[in-house]
Amino acid sequence: MAPPSGLGDKVFKWFTLAMALAVVALVFLVGWQLARGSSLAIRRFGFHFLATSTWDPVAEQFGALPFIYGTAISSLIALIISVPLSIATAVYLTELAPLWIRQPIVSLIEMLAAIPSVILGLWGIFVMIPWLRDHPFPFLKKIFGWTPFFSGPIYGVSMLAGGIIIAVMILPIITSVSREILRSVPNLQREAAYALGATRWEVTRIAVLSYAKKGLFGAVILGLGRALGETMAVTMVIGNTPQIRASLFAPGYTLASVIANEFTEATTDVYLQALFEIGLVLFGITILANLLAQLLLKTMGSTIKSGAVQ
């Protein structure tokens, strides 16, 4: 690097560095605000906050377990639905599809990603929920009703509906990140397999997918991070009831939705503090998911690069 020449250069460099460091500052700002806002609650409820399931603002009893449970289960449902679909689509788009069809599908997926959560929720309330209630849910109940997961009354708004709407939200991100991963697999890999007389699918399975495993896992975790924090659409279809039920037809509640619903109603300090602490928990788990995802994705990138060199 050339040594800085003149005052202008120095000022500009430090200015841009300060702007770039804003991202680091923001991470600390978020952590600090959330910790400060919930310090009383943390002291008052301690570890019980995470392990008890009573959420009673009137009695000032706050346990976050139903929300943690709801977030975990709805995200799990979302992953079960979206991971196979997204990865298969990414494989289709990079390996199997005819060239002319690829770009149009990619553009459509980008448009899906651009639909705001609140609008998906609107559609969820007025279109998806009635349809789920009248057709797939009764059907599921008839077939799997003997398991605890698909028993009990059907309201429409439910954990399952929440999971489905989250799945729709994270389909585009998992698909496009997976697609990037698959595209970055060096062609050498494919050619080697083709040279052995493998079919297109065999090439994909042996050369591409096994090579990209780590990165695809990163894409899935990234999707999980988004799922955990998804707010508006879920809030509109999950039923918002703080309870732990085995049945996926029963309403649930998530960390993000309880903040969205109750924050402005929190009249007492402890109530607000408890909601801040929910925010802290949500921040913690999404940061963990994103850290893991980015590590997987970034180190995947570097292995590919060094792989291409040799």
Added chain:
Amino acid sequence: MKNSHFWRKTKSALASAASFVCALLVIAPLALVFLHLLRSGASAVNWSFFTELPKPVGVAGGGMVNAIAGSFELLGLAALVGVPVGVFGGVYLAEYGTVRGNWLLRFVADVLNGVPSIIWGVVVYGLVVLRFKSFSAYAGGLALGFIMIPLIMRTTEEVLLLVPAGYREASLALGISRWKTIVHIVMKTALKGIVTAILLALARVAGETAPLLFTAFGNRFWNHDLSEPIAALPLQIFSYAISPYDDWHRQAWAGALVLVVTIFFVNILVRFLTRERVARVL
């Protein structure tokens, strides 16, 4: 031998067909949502939707003019925060720094990008609303601005790196200082890409609701004081959607249609203006 070859071919064809079906399933929600938006929203989008304030409960008609205006005001405030920080942070990543340090900054920006948008609402609530004891347009704009920062930073970096090194060399060889080279040559060359990055980030936060719930808060009336609660289109859609009135539901669809069409328009415009390369980064 022949048989197994046939079976392998069939399997390959089956895999293609199955993954094609998956691709259709992935884009199906887009079609379903958009069709319903058109069907339920188009009839409610009329002149008064764009020109009138919401009517009191029980009175039919009215519009969302205040929410539309409020959304633009919020986006303006967000841009004041997100654009300078994002663009010049991106400049640092592309033009200065060390490989290792920039890797770390990029990493942090990408992690920050994954912070749920509702968290920004909570943070700004603690930072601004509690302090000034009022929901306000400033708070809403700040929350959206925070969300824009890592988005714009990463895209700006990408587009600056697309500027060939030859232009930097040519400028430096003229005895133009480094910072002038960056501002007048590199950034000017990449201007279209930077504008694209900003527009895409704006389109992205234009639909955000969660961070506004307890910052901008919403407002059924005109508000010209930025330190007061302000209406926003997504907030209005949300409150109408969960209301019990049919007329409000109709208006929620109308608002949703307007919002989605605007966002799609910006996305398509941007893609039309630039090559795929830039858009893909987001």
Added chain:
Amino acid sequence: MESAAIIDPPMITPVSLPQQQVASGSEPADVAPERPPAFAVERLSIFYGEKKAIEDVTLTIPSKMITAIIGPSGCGKSTLLRSLNRMHELAPNTRIEGKVLFAGDDIYAPEVDPVVIRRRIGMVFQKSNPFPTMSIAENVLVGLKLNGVRDRAFLRERLEQSLRMAALWDEVKNDLHKPGISLSGGQQQRLCIARAIAVEPEVLLMDEPASALDPIATAKIEELIHELSANYTVVIVTHNMQQAGRCSDYTAFLYLGRLIEFASTTKIFTNPSERQTEDYITGRFG
């Protein structure tokens, strides 16, 4: 350090610029009646990280003459050339040993600002690179404008002068507002030369300036280089031996980062003292 002084004199007087432009406390070069050398390179070694690209090179580049640097690919021609105005420092982890004196002053002295050095020592690159967002006129004047020159009449005058010196004026005088990249390849390269001389440097460094051009455009550039040498010290890197023979006064032959031979071009091409030089110019290797 935004000194605009260097471009203040309204006429093209490149070599008459005062030497104290280089902020340096070292003794002024002796102003001998016979021209002092433009560059004195003393035991120069250049490293990219661990890799040594130039090894112990010593040579003197005469002023207002054309000096060619030749040698096989990868021998360090560009590196040596770029070290003359500190452009090689743009690559990460570069390091030098030895000295480069320009008009008697060490350009690597700690207090020297490379920006000022580059204002006095211009450069033209292999690939023509007019700024894509700028018109022909803006391209020529960008160096002056960004260094604070505002006087419109002066800028207009300089625009014409520079384009005339680059032998481009007649071809573009009616299209000055058109984008620089709308010109042909050869015209673009001459535009880059005009851009470089518009800031009135004392030296022009050229890194294979014609290697991407067709023969006619190449001839034009060579002619132009010859004319420029009346006012400028020119150092040119070339792959093309005929080119070096045709248009240079002195020639330096580099091989594997070392200076094998430096002498008048006539001598190098007719009667080289080194075996390796002879092998190279007769095409036996490289």
